[in-house]
Amino acid sequence: MDGFDLLIIGGGINGTAIARDAAGRGLSVLLVEKDDLASHTSSASSKLIHGGLRYLEQYEFGLVRESLHERETMLRTAPHLIRPLEFLLPDPPGGRPWWMIRAGLLLYDMLGGWRGSLPRSRGLKKSDPSAAALKPGHKLASYWDAWVDDARLVALNAVAAAERGAEIATRAELLSARRDGDYWVAELSGDRAVRAATIINAAGPWVSDVLNERLETEAESRVRLIKGSHIVAPRLYDGEHAFILQPPDGRVVFALPYGAHNLIGTTDIAVAEPKDAVISEAEIAYLCDAANRYFVRQLAPGEIVWSYAGVRALYDDGEAEAKNVTRDYRLELDDMPGPKLLSVFGGKITTARHLADEALEKLGVTTSRFTRTTPLPGGDLDAAFNRMLVALATWMPPEMVLRLSRAYGTRLNRIVGKATSLGQLGRHFGADLYEAEVRYLIDQEYAREADDLLWRRTKLGLMLTTAEKRGLAAWMKKRR
The missing domain is CATH 3.30.9.10 (D-Amino Acid Oxidase, subunit A, domain 2)
Incomplete structure (x- = not known):
């Protein structure tokens, strides 16, 4: 039975941000998500990193200030x-x-x-x-x-967590968990059982369901x-x-x-x-x-x-x-003996990094704060990146260069490789979606179904025809 320091339930922005931070501090992490990353609330936002101007009317000055500082980060x-x-x-x-x-x-x-x-x-x-x-x-x-791009922000946090040693398990559901001495024993879908010293419940709208039905416990806070x-x-x-x-x-x-x-x-x-x-x-x-x-x-x-x-x-x-209703969050650590359980109530895209930092401090994990300065995957922009974009513009449509550069940053080179023409990017699925990008999203960003790719990793579902979407789905199904 595999053992982990942290079992994180939920592949939205809070869960993936915590996974990234925890893995970067040297903890062994397993994140489980019953669907796709950002498949619910975290891909259904207004796509803003903001302080929340209207929250001033509710006297949420602390939340606005924290959010604005996070915006800079x-x-x-x-x-x-x-x-x-x-x-x-x-x-x-x-x-x-x-x-x-x-x-x-x-x-x-x-x-x-x-x-x-x-x-x-x-x-x-x-x-x-x-x-x-x-x-x-x-x-x-x-x-x-x-x-x-909210869903891509979630995906990049998951990628960063995995590159620091975390296991990201999508289409994996927590069925139940019980305390057994100093550990949780958790039953997952796919006949998998794991042990964890701590469970973090970041299930978003399902946070209470996980507490009541899967962990058979309750919390003081409500959503x-x-x-x-x-x-x-x-x-x-x-x-x-x-x-x-x-x-x-x-x-x-x-x-x-x-x-x-x-x-x-x-x-x-x-x-x-x-x-x-x-x-x-x-x-x-x-x-x-x-x-x-x-x-x-x-x-x-x-x-x-x-x-x-x-x-x-x-x-x-x-x-x-x-x-x-407040957009601030509350972290609740239960007071039962044995392994720890931390539940996340509330939160928003803008404050997820700070929430993760605070969650780990609440668990007594050694302070690192590396997420304040370390770029997310693709965010290490430099002069070489600008030169790459200039070179791509000689054979790639400018709208495509703009979309790919904003989505992948410096990791765009992992998609285009040594290609010097669109034909070298493989099958064309419609709009400006080519096989090279699809393969990258499958291999590196946990895309499994066509909707994962069309509506979350990209927003090309707005551009492809029904027939093109079916063609992509059929191709991805054959590849699995």
Whole structure:
């Protein structure tokens, strides 16, 4: 029976971040995920690394400050995957007063630190070209946060963990675990049993189910399951900036550049089960209405090209309204004798690295903090990387160079190898997806099914035809 220092349950952002940190500190780690990496909440976010401007209204100053500092860390350690993004904030008709919005932006700048890498907020003239897509009459302000490919961030944390010795087991489910002396004995799918000195329950929306049904224990903390839905629509405006919109209910909705489309979200709806992660017609109408209040180009529900929903497992702080539930996390270490059990309640993409650091300190693991400065795989950009991109541009379409460089960074050389033409990348599956990239994602990033690749490792599911998707699925099935 294999033995590990840590058994981590959950292959979302929290689980993989903890695995990376723990393996880097010399612990033996097994991470199990019953589906694919980032197959649920961690691929259903708004794709932002941000402090959370609206959290200021809830007096979550500590969370905002921590998140903004983490934003700086992530921009340094994953510069290929995370990039600065300008947000334009038009004043809402009949909503928050303009002085309050400007004061909030000033406080946001202060909490982020005056020496941060991103520009400070500023007011814009109504005639600014960036406002051309808006209905006339809005006051306008600008501030900066950052964008991330959320599912790729999860995958890169898993890759980094594996390269430091962790075992990443996808399509592997924890069936049960019991304390036996100084160890947990865990039964996994596939007739595998392992021993672990500590279990970390990072199962996200299933954290309580794992505690109650698989570990037969309880925790003091509880989670609120809040559904957030997004739509992908034809472009409502030109440019690579984002908008933060304020509907009459006091929430905020982001309109983000998403390749040839715009990504619009999110909602906040309390649900009973993780399986309720399905967008409703009412949510689609709500998001279309939020956009239509501001943009000249009106959006109809029938134009939506894709949508997704995820269930956030937020720490239940007793707030009555879903939109007001804290986005902070809580780490709970149970007080039973014998091997340890740590459960993660809440959290968000931006603070996952800090959460992992705190989780290991809570377990008494020797402090390392290497994740503050060590780049994620592909993030060690240098002059040689720039020269490689110049060389690729002589035979690869510029849009393809841009996508691959942002997704893989310096590890792009592991995909293209010595190729000097598209034909040398192997079978063409559609759009700009070639066999060399598919093989890399299977061999290095745990992609097993076509959906793993199309909707999480890449977002090429938006580009391939139905026939092309079937061709990819058939090819991958034969390869297994």
